Amino acid sequence: MHNFEFVRPTSVDEAVAALGAEEAQALSGGQTLLPTMKQRLAAPAVLVSLTGIAAMKGVSVAGGVMTIGGATPHAVVAREAKAQFPALAALAGNIGDPAVRNRGTIGGSIANNDPAACYPSAALATGATIVTNTREIAADDFFQGMFATALEEGEIITAVKLPIPQAANYQKFVQPASRFALTGVFLAKYPAGVRVAVTGASGDGVFRWTEAEEALSANFSAEAISGLSVEADGMIGDLHGTPEYRAHLVKVLTGRAVKAAG
Known part of the structure; x- marks a missing residue:
């Protein structure tokens, strides 16, 4: 170093x-x-x-939206979000190991946008707003590819605002050595419809499975996606799994998330 x-x-x-x-x-x-x-x-x-900035720490809820300071560690999210957003708390509580959960932060994870990180899927599935020192960015516009985001030079994530869904679940197929998601699916149901975000699978990073969203918004059951399939093109292929395997996992985990959320 x-x-x-x-x-x-x-x-x-x-x-x-x-x-x-x-x-x-x-x-x-x-x-x-x-x-x-x-x-x-x-x-x-x-x-x-950024760890000395008190204004960038903590979890609060107002108007159906959970706001989490950018410098809030995963362990705090796992504890503080449990009562009102259990799916997010479960996601945070299963990141890495205790050392990682007590040091890593939601802002750091989202800013880094690792293609196998968990938080980006929660942000995208909930239609979160990424708050920086200069502006607010919709999650749909924020994530722009593997390790790529809308952040500009010197811009800091100060908070993340996540609308709390009616029902939600995160299914993570864990890569046992790294504890990252070999594939992960975050599902969130709102009055306006269902959002499904996938991490760990695509070479372009986190993405929404829009076909599943449409099917589940019409019929919130695992059977609704039984006839759907995910293209293997563009999926990550490595020693842990082929693109076809990851594409298969997306569908399997989405079905599990629907059952668990429902």
């Missing part, structure tokens, strides 16, 4: 100012950035920690 300067601001304004330095990088939980630095694949000159 290269030498770097470490800055720990106590406000969003201070953090934004610090990120204006040359080769500065925001640090939230550091569960991806620090291992990358140790492998010398990244060498920021300045690390700007």
